[in-house]
Each structure stands twice: as structure tokens, then as C-alpha cells.
Amino acid sequence: MAGTYRFIEDGAQADVAFTAEADSLTSLLEICGEATFAAMTDTKLVKPVERHTVTVQADALEDLLFDWLSELIFLKDTEEFVASRFRVRCPDKPSFHLQALVEGEAIDRRRHQMNVDVKAATYHEMDIHQENGRWFAKVVLDV
């Protein structure tokens, strides 16, 4: 993934916020997915042995990001699954149509150090935009 994320202190006293940047929209979505799981566990310890596919259709960038992260949170709760590798494709005409392969494994409390549970994506102070050829996002997660 050609991008980075950073957890930040402002914007969500009771919750978790991060900023991310990447060289493309698909990389940005991948890195936001990784940050969401990194809030819950050390993703370096998550082996990519189980695969799930995720599809999202959205008209606006903010909705695309919100729906993508909501799908990942849904997977975490229903499959007890944490992910560490993301491959996103996202044709953007006529609307955004995200297709992703998400790789990870079932939560194993002996190997995975679990942190706080992410329960929802939010639109609170959400930002996603392109500037000088790079893509940027800010997300607050409800925990």
C-alpha cells in the first residue's frame, strides 16, 4: 500500500481519529481500512490466510469511505475477523463502485493483542480530498 496513516489526538476525545494520505484513491481506501483494524489490534500479527470480498456503491467520496469502513466493521463483528491486507479496485464512473479483496484471519486472543473495539465509522469531521496529485483523509471511529 503506497500510503501512510497516523492516529491523532484531536477531534474525538472519547473515540479514535486518524489521518491518512496516499498516492491514489484506491491506496487511500486501503490504508484507511488498515488504520481501522490497527485501532483494534497490531495488524503486523494478523496473517492473511482468510479472504473476504467487499463491494460498495456510492455517489460521493465521503459516502464511499463511510460505507467501506462500515463494511469492514460488519465483517469484524459477524465473522470475528481482523484484516491486514486490502486490495481495492474502484471505478468511479458513473458512480464509485468499490470492489475489494480483504485478507486476514479469525481473531485469536492468544496471538492477537486486542485493543479497543471499533463499533462504527462516523461522518464527524470526515474529510477526503485530492491535492497536488495526492489523496488525503481524516476519519473518526466510534469505539
Next chain:
Amino acid sequence: MPARLLASDDLMATMDDGVFRQITNVACLPGIVEHALCMPDGHWGYGFPIGGVAAFDLDSGIISPGGIGFDINCGMRLLRTNLTESQVRPRLEELMTRLFEAVPSGVGTRGFVRLDDRRFEEAAVGGAPWCVAEGFGTRADLAHMEEQGRLEAADPSGLSPRSIQRGRDQLGTLGSGNHYLEVQVVRPENVYDQAAARALGFDLENQVAVMLHCGSRGFGHQVGTDYLKIFQTAMKRYGLRTPDRELACAPFRSPEGQLYFGAMAAAANSAFANRQVITHQIRQAFCETFDTDLEELGLELVYDVAHNIAKVEEHVVNGVRRKLLVHRKGATRSFGKSQADVPEAYRALGQPVIVGGSMETGSFLLLGSDDSQVQNFGSTLHGSGRTMSRVAARKRIRGDKLQRDMHHRGIVVKTASLSGLAEEAGFAYKNINEVVDVVHDLGISRKVIRFEPIGNVKG
């Protein structure tokens, strides 16, 4: 309409700017009655601030998931035991281990109650009475809960299959974040009203109590997420605009508003059910640890209150009794003794209000007053309120050090996550004594007992 914040000068100075902006936004929502309120534990939330209270006219007003919170009917439950600290101390470590094992906590956990989709829907609509019928708890429990543990408005027709899927396996689980299960002690110096404490069943020196803070888990969150999306589309149709997407709303009487109200009530009932199943597990763990039965141990329910909810209630506005939709987000109902929904046993006292503090500093039992009815749509605070971000708290202390420090102070902590523990350190919260004093001094709810923790299962 105006916005009204309840706080001391010191608390007002520590409130973040977001609180002022958000409560101003709430005061501008369609159909709001009298004023938007923020309690002294208020802090920045999504849409409404945490600590936000607003009442809406049923015909011209709205309903908003941002006024309730994602964790629908997150709430507090208090049980009293017949045990004293000296009886519990020798077995505290064993007791906390059993409680930690009996009540799954942390990320992605499943409860022991196995249900298919249809049965989970029954539980969600049926609330705490469903649990009692299934053998989890007693009829006496139901008499000591807000709404007797079940909102009648619950309607599954507005629930998505995804919300059911997400909630199905989580009944009887604590969750994470600031959710906890605590074993606490009532020390004589922390009883502010002897007569009221005695009437509430606290009459032993250093009596032990159990406090629980949790909600509707993934099910409630999915209902919140679903309707945040549905309302954003519906708002265009109804010509509604809000300055914040997290304030998405729909007219209360609209089809979308009514579907959300029914789904929200089902999520609220699932939270009552969750706390009821956990209560069953707590009782089992105590019985096994002390090798005796409930008759000897007590573990009766003092009360159970919601602090993320919207309900249709009657309030007097300008001398006229009106039915209103009251949103409480990080705020607790605080009815006085004259109100019909106060349990028979507490008619001479007022409704118990359970206020959760940080795991290091203690929690409070208050009593509601008729004054809160007049001033605040029968509402008061819910906790101490954070002043520090999770990231900042984690930088300041390591979870294992905090666990050891607390152990030295006589508090046994069991946790699924040491980093999550660090995020909940006492210094990340406002001073609960100062926060509670505000509502006590204003006559909204009065102090009865402060509980000190001796054991904590941290989600």
C-alpha cells in the same frame, strides 16, 4: 430556541469548543421545545454533544440518531449484595477471575446464549421480560428497571437483516471502550443520605455492590449506522437541512421516523436484555465463588437506567402538560417521586440515578427530583465525562503499570486489553465529585452514595 449548559465555572472552562457548537446546532433543529440542554459531564460527540438533552414536539419535531448515540440504550445497572468488604476481600481475586470468564469482553466476543435470527429478534423486541421468561433473572428484577426493561414501541419491521446478523451472537457480552463491570464498596463516609441509602437496601457497613455499564453492542450500532444513511436521503425529501451530517434526522411522524423509532426501541430492549443476561452470569459467578445461594448473597437489582435513548414522555411546558419526544444522549432520566414510572418501592424517594465514574475514582447513586422535571425534561448527567483523548492517555501511562498501581491500591483489574485499560485511566476523566455536585446543588438529583471500586472487569 436557546441552549442551556449546566456546569460550574471550572467545568465550563474545561469544556471543548465542540460542545458549544453542537448544542447550538441542536437548539436549531425543527420542532425543539423550550431549550437544548447539556449536562455538566458534557463533551464533544457526534451530532449532539455527549450530555445532550432535547425535547421535540411530536407533530412538528424530528427524531435523530445523533441525539441518541450509536450505542442505543447504553446504560447502568446496580445490584446490591448482602456481603461486606471483609467477606469479599479474601476471595476477591477468584471472584474477579470468575466474573471475567463469565462475562465475555473485548473485541469480537460471543455470548453463551445461542440464538438464530428469529429468536434474536424475539429477544430484541422482548427485552428484559424475554430474558426472565427464559430463566435469566426474576420477576422482581423487572420491577426495578426503567420501563420495566422493555419499551413498548419496539417494532422489528424497521430492522435490517444486517443488524440482526451483527447482534445475534453478542447477547451477554460487555463490549469494550468505557464499558465495565465493577465490584464496589459503600464506605460509611461516602453515604450522603443515611435514610435514603437504607431505603435503597444499603444498611451494612462497607456493603458490597456490583455496577454494570454496557449497551446494545453491534446490533444498536448497526441500527444507528443504517438510519444515519436512510435519514440523509429522507432529509432531501422533507426539505430538512442540518449543519452536521451526524445530525441527520427525519420528522418524527414520517414513515422513516416511525421505522427508526421502532428499531431504536428494539435496540434499547436488546440492551436491557444484554444487561439482564450479564446479571444472570454475575449471580452464577458469585454463587460459585462463595459456594452459597442467592438467598444468602442478595444480588438484588437496585435499578437499571438508560443514558442513550429517545422516548415519548409527558412534561409540563408553560403550565400545559404535553407529550414530547425526549432525546437523551449521555444523559439519564431523573424522575421525581410524583412520576408514575418510578417503581412502587421508590415512590417515597424518587427514581434512582446511577452515575458511572472512571474505574479509579468511583461512581454515584443519586435520586431524581421533581425539580428536574420542571427544569430539564426530567434529565440529569450520566458519568464524569472525558477530558483527554485515548491516544494521549495511552502516551501517559502503560496498561500493565496502571493495573499494578491499582492492585497496590486494593483494586483488582481483569481486562481483555491492557492498552484499552490505559485509555480508561482516571486522569482522562473530569473529577466526578465536581460534576455530581453541579446536579446536586441545582436540585436536579441528590447525592445518596458514592461507591469505591475494589474489582473491575474492563471491556
